Amino acid sequence: MAGGLLQIHDPLKPRGHAVGIDLGTTNSLVAAVIDGKPRAFAVDEDGSLLLPSVVHYAPDGSVIVGARARERAEKEPTSTIASVKRFMGKGPEDAETKALGAYRFAKGGSVVRFQVKGGPPVTPIEVSAEILRTLKRRAEAALTGKVEQAVITVPAYFDDAQRQATRDAGRLAGLEVLRLLNEPTAAALAYGLDKGSQGRFAVYDLGGGTFDISILELVEGVFQVKSTGGDSALGGDDFDRAIAARFLEAHGLTSPDAAAVTELLAAARTAKETLTHQETTQLSALGKSFPVGRAEMEAWIGPLLQRTGVACRRALKDAGTTREELDGVILVGGSTRVLAVRKFVAQLFGKEPLRDIDPDQVVALGAAVQADLLTNRERQDEVLLLDVIPLSLGLETMGGVAEKLVPRNSAIPTAAAQVFTTFQDGQNALDVHVVQGERELVTDNRSLARFRLTGIPPMPAGMARVEVRFEVNADGILSVSARELSTGVSQAITVKPTHGLTDEEIERMLLDSIEHAEEDVHVRLLREQQVDADRILHDARKQLATFPDLLPEDERREVEAAIARVAGLRDSATDSQALADAIKALDDLSRPFVERIMNRAVGTLLEGRRVEDV
Amino acid sequence: MRCWNCQSEVGAGDVCPVCGKVQPVAPGTTLFDVLGLPRGVDVDKAELERAYRERSLRLHPDRTGKDDARERRLSLERTALLNEAYKTLRAPEPRAFYLLKLHGMDLMRDAARAITVPSNVLEEVLELREQLDSARSAGDDELVNTLSDRVRVQSAAVLSTAQSALRRLERNAGDAGAKNEASQALARLRYHHRFLEAAEGSDEEAP
Numbered sequence A: 001m002a003g004g005l006l007q008i009h010d011p012l013k014p015r016g017h018a019v020g021i022d023l024g025t026t027n028s029l030v031a032a033v034i035d036g037k038p039r040a041f042a043v044d045e046d047g048s049l050l051l052p053s054v055v056h057y058a059p060d061g062s063v064i065v066g067a068r069a070r071e072r073a074e075k076e077p078t079s080t081i082a083s084v085k086r087f088m089g090k091g092p093e094d095a096e097t098k099a100l101g102a103y104r105f106a107k108g109g110s111v112v113r114f115q116v117k118g119g120p121p122v123t124p125i126e127v128s129a130e131i132l133r134t135l136k137r138r139a140e141a142a143l144t145g146k147v148e149q150a151v152i153t154v155p156a157y158f159d160d161a162q163r164q165a166t167r168d169a170g171r172l173a174g175l176e177v178l179r180l181l182n183e184p185t186a187a188a189l190a191y192g193l194d195k196g197s198q199g200r201f202a203v204y205d206l207g208g209g210t211f212d213i214s215i216l217e218l219v220e221g222v223f224q225v226k227s228t229g230g231d232s233a234l235g236g237d238d239f240d241r242a243i244a245a246r247f248l249e250a251h252g253l254t255s256p257d258a259a260a261v262t263e264l265l266a267a268a269r270t271a272k273e274t275l276t277h278q279e280t281t282q283l284s285a286l287g288k289s290f291p292v293g294r295a296e297m298e299a300w301i302g303p304l305l306q307r308t309g310v311a312c313r314r315a316l317k318d319a320g321t322t323r324e325e326l327d328g329v330i331l332v333g334g335s336t337r338v339l340a341v342r343k344f345v346a347q348l349f350g351k352e353p354l355r356d357i358d359p360d361q362v363v364a365l366g367a368a369v370q371a372d373l374l375t376n377r378e379r380q381d382e383v384l385l386l387d388v389i390p391l392s393l394g395l396e397t398m399g400g401v402a403e404k405l406v407p408r409n410s411a412i413p414t415a416a417a418q419v420f421t422t423f424q425d426g427q428n429a430l431d432v433h434v435v436q437g438e439r440e441l442v443t444d445n446r447s448l449a450r451f452r453l454t455g456i457p458p459m460p461a462g463m464a465r466v467e468v469r470f471e472v473n474a475d476g477i478l479s480v481s482a483r484e485l486s487t488g489v490s491q492a493i494t495v496k497p498t499h500g501l502t503d504e505e506i507e508r509m510l511l512d513s514i515e516h517a518e519e520d521v522h523v524r525l526l527r528e529q530q531v532d533a534d535r536i537l538h539d540a541r542k543q544l545a546t547f548p549d550l551l552p553e554d555e556r557r558e559v560e561a562a563i564a565r566v567a568g569l570r571d572s573a574t575d576s577q578a579l580a581d582a583i584k585a586l587d588d589l590s591r592p593f594v595e596r597i598m599n600r601a602v603g604t605l606l607e608g609r610r611v612e613d614v
Numbered sequence B: 001m002r003c004w005n006c007q008s009e010v011g012a013g014d015v016c017p018v019c020g021k022v023q024p025v026a027p028g029t030t031l032f033d034v035l036g037l038p039r040g041v042d043v044d045k046a047e048l049e050r051a052y053r054e055r056s057l058r059l060h061p062d063r064t065g066k067d068d069a070r071e072r073r074l075s076l077e078r079t080a081l082l083n084e085a086y087k088t089l090r091a092p093e094p095r096a097f098y099l100l101k102l103h104g105m106d107l108m109r110d111a112a113r114a115i116t117v118p119s120n121v122l123e124e125v126l127e128l129r130e131q132l133d134s135a136r137s138a139g140d141d142e143l144v145n146t147l148s149d150r151v152r153v154q155s156a157a158v159l160s161t162a163q164s165a166l167r168r169l170e171r172n173a174g175d176a177g178a179k180n181e182a183s184q185a186l187a188r189l190r191y192h193h194r195f196l197e198a199a200e201g202s203d204e205e206a207p
Helices: A002-009 A067-071 A095-099 A124-143 A160-172 A183-195 A236-250 A258-274 A294-318 A339-349 A362-375 A503-546 A553-572 A576-606 B031-035 B045-059 B069-090 B092-102 B110-114 B119-137 B141-171 B176-205
Strands: A017-023 A027-034 A037-040 A054-057 A063-065 A080-082 A147-154 A176-182 A199-206 A211-219 A222-231 A280-285 A288-293 A328-332 A384-386 A393-397 A401-406 A414-420 A430-436 A446-453 A466-472 A478-484 A489-491
Touching (some): A017 A124, A017 A362, A054 A067, A054 A124, A063 A067, A063 A124, A067 A080, A124 A147, A147 A160, A147 A183, A176 A183, A176 A362, A183 A328, A183 A362, A199 A294, A199 A339, A211 A294, A222 A294, A222 B045, A236 A258, A236 A288, A236 A294, A288 A294, A294 A339, A328 A362, A393 A466, A401 A414, A401 A466, A430 A466, A446 A478, A503 A576, A553 A576, B031 B045, B031 B069, B045 B069, B092 B141, B092 B176, B119 B176, B141 B176
Parallel strands (some): A147 A176, A199 A328, A222 A384
Antiparallel strands (some): A017 A027, A027 A037, A199 A211, A280 A288, A393 A401, A393 A430, A414 A466, A430 A446, A466 A478
16 A cells, blocks of 8 residues: 555654544544544444444443443443543533533642542543543554544534643543644545635535534635634534423423433434434433424524524624635534525525535534645645634733733734833832633633733832733744743743643653553453452362362372362452463362363263263 | 744745744835835735735645644634734725834724814714614614714715825825824714624614
8 A cells, every 4th residue: 555655654653653532522533544534433342433423431440432431421421431522621610510410520739630439539531531541542443553643623612621622632542642633624624625615615624512603714735614603612512402492391391400401412312313314203201201302403503503694794704705605505413414504504605505414423524634745755745724703802901901912813823922020119020811711801701811920120010021922823822922022931820821831840740641541451460360360279178078089199289289279369460461371370279180080971971871970 | 034943044034944943033024025015005905815824824824834842833823813813804894904013003002092182073973972872772773874874974984085195104104194084083983893893783773
């Protein structure tokens, strides 16, 4: 295969295959470009291309990912984490955290931590890393080679904290994250390159938990994102909730428990899916039934769709274009299967949306294309992707007002600087608060980080000039630096993320997971050998007691010694290999003895007695 | 200037013509230089888009050496500057503010305080804001739209005044009258902007 040879000689691609990963709220996929075409791999145990983004923590400490994990959600709702993407980069007090699901959260800290069985609380980053690890393993199996680099997609509307969290999850899973790619951009990339076309596209991406709208333009090999918008807390899961709410209302249920909510949401989801090919259906849950019609559901989710419409109109305006100037509308995300959504989009943009590529796969395929563009030197000249920052970045100023430094939809990479001064004589420190969002007041925006500039030389008030510089890289991730202009002294800033993990925390988790991975394998092997030991000890002792006459004295001593050795190692061994060796020795020694027993059993059978009676 | 990598003469180019490495930004480079466009009030939009694409292909971190830390750094800086130039020069208003800044008057910064806006302009702005607030609290979207439209029409006229003053200033940098006129007009435009932002804000919050 040409691709294989190239990778060996290509200095840009020193580390195996580069894949594209769609880390979705509901499902996740992995894809790679093979022989010039992107292809998604089977990732779940049943051969499905979609890995349900569900992680189950079992009481014995093992972790299950995918459909098998989802099956356990009903019985073990608190130890089975679904839609973890919604918690990425969130703090424990975020309103959304409390509204979501039946989870139990560990108290304290700046990051959400789920209390699960079989181990200490886990952060959304660790849960996501489990999903990524599974995808990585399956891709390695499909490609029969190592996978160490990936382009991971994120909703365009993800803020800095959510992006950081996604990147950290990648690192934790042992992946070098080549790029965080906005999902709608990835979808357009999959379409754009396939068709080799020029033009202006809108990408309407409604997933399980997020909504994104992007306006892109492909001209002369440059794929330029003109604008992007959306809602990071709106998706198909909200349709399920809207349906479930009507069910509860109709049956007068006010405070269902966690298990009931899980069951009801699953049933609501089935009803929603059935309504894509049927006019009516029955929602059955909690031993009750509830009729739902397509038109009714459309009415219930109408307000949610209207919310997407507002974002679409704003994105068109930000891009300086109109719906008439669009060459196509691309649908992405499983929730665009809902007929009401398609109807709404066609009406909103005045044209039928494109659906040539499976909306479930299109994002992963686009990510694979970008991974190939970034690592395959042969393709370096094909298409350049120019993305934008989705939300404005700013600083808190006097009176709690947010001052925007980098407005939303600025092309990335980008940089901006702001000069601060001191307001007291001799002031030697300055507090800086970085926020992201479009609102005027700091409290209405998202707090990204707070830090303190120290070591400002003593000067009269208003004389010091501290320049704070923002830099946003091609992943849309922010870094901050500061310099005192009059002295030229640079400031080392430790940015403590408001909701996220520090580099040290990630590093520690990474080390822990590697140690644990080795430890886990070890423990599992030893446990398997202990089970084997129990079986062979039981058999050998029984045989010795039942057929003492079949074993000459010298052989008997040898077998007894071997039994003692296995029994001793079974309880004391930390090395599975030593126990395995002892088991094999006992097995070999007792083989002639067992043969004699078998012979006698056959003989007894011939005498008309049953083996079991012996 | 000489290339930091191979010492060849690079002139004002953004990449070395010999070894192809991205070069640091020369002092005194304007955003017009960054895009290779003639400095002025008016810009050929098609030419601007073409220049932006062409330079992105040459300078973007995805396209330049990934192994060389210095080139990576320069590529990031150059691309950030290119993006700033694109954003600033694409639309006539930020372009006008930038030209005035090149003449030493940065209205986005401290200099704004140095401008005395005539009291009748301030009164007009305050009255508009009051009308907007009451229209908003009454939920009268139509009135909000009417007020916004009125401000947009005024903005267009004010921008055109600023532009003709800037054209004179570009021909003769010593024309203090032109500079003052451009400053006054653009300071007024800032008030209009804030008004429109506030008006749109109320629009977005409506369900």
